[in-house]
Amino acid sequence: MSIFSYHLVELPFFDAVKRIFSNPISKNTKGLIHSEYMTAMTLGSPIFSPSRFLIGQVAVFMQWENEAALKNYLEQNSFGRILAKGWHVRLSFVREWGKFSGFKIPNHKDELDSPNSPVVAVTIARMKPFAVPRFIHWGRPVEKLVRDHPGTTLSLASVKFPNTVSTFSIWKTEKEMTDMVRGHSEVEKPKRHSDAMKERKRKDFHFEFTTLRFKPLSEFGKWKGQSNFIPNI
Template sequence: MTHGDTGVFTLHLVELPRTTTASLLVRPPGPGTVPGLRHAETLALMRLGAPVVSPDRLQLRRLAMFARWDDEAAIDDHLASPAGARLADGWHVRMRYLRRWSQISALPGLPARAGEWDEDEPVVAVTVARMRLPEVPRFLHWGRPVERQVRDDPGATLAGAAMRPPNTIATFSIWRTVRAMTDMVHGHSDLPDPHRHEVAMEERRRRDFHHEFATYRFRPVSEHGSWDGRRGYVPGLPPGA
């Protein structure tokens, strides 16, 4: 199934040996090695809100991959191949692109908006950033409170962050509804200090933390496998294989 020129996106989470994760961080899969794959970001998971100096800040046994594909057949073919079997043992969600804020050069050709959505439907948000290394201390200072805000919001069913040294950071979250996500972004929640996200974004506008930064919104279309002993992170979506 093809969704126009934007393709199909996936977010994968899987536990792997440290050596395998390290290899995938250094040499991510790409169009030259995986048919139908347009781009992939491979990152080691971090625990949201973890101390700056902590083993949880770089979990080499837990890999996240955010990828753009030609179509779902390409995803199925890769997961059935020897190279993709390690991903097939984990969890992933397949997604249709809806919207972006800003852009990164690795994901060209995406319109600012590619469809309509209902405020009560579930949504997946992914952010990818290339850090300015001198700005990392500022980023951590302003970003860790936002990490905890997303982690603790009852509207999010899954929230995480990941990194690939030296300077790529990503966050991902699944929300029960679009409304719940936008309420968090605009500080309309019952959590303490609900404006943490707005404050951090204002600080980024004052002096950017990043060389490149983009946030993407997706409609989840199918969910596969399990993560942390759970299935069904996307409300109302029948689980896949």
């Protein structure tokens, strides 16, 4: 059964810079369907700030033919062993909105046990260059909403030059996530996400865009000294 994985790892600065320009993940990796190697960013941070592009922090989003292929990669591949020293979560596909080339969305959809189950959300898009200023205007308030939301246990953004952007968030419950999406959260300015989606529908920011929802299967390692981001797993 196809699974997805999301990895976070810290690399030495110059090693991270080198890998930005030479993707360390071979397309011929056994059992790998697709991967996106990205540089982590702090959600909601000012555009021109050291926290916007965290060069030494790497995010990798991957799809595998099965869990055995992922396990073999983390044990046998040189870069896989580096990823294994960081943190990652293994994911089962639940739902998709939009399309993004490379990933093969499974025909089988998993189900969460209940609306109170934890859920992982990943968005990934290829930006239209001239839409970037408008995207930043509408996107940063949404980033802050997700970053500061009491329903998230871990959230971040990532980028791959020239035009790939992504977000990743772990939610304590599916209900808290869907309430945020619909503008029903009990937080300040709760409609920031729904307003941005209306603007995207009016005039798209992206060449291609998808939101993916996952059931977390298992969690490994630590990120910034912390673990157990997923409740009751």
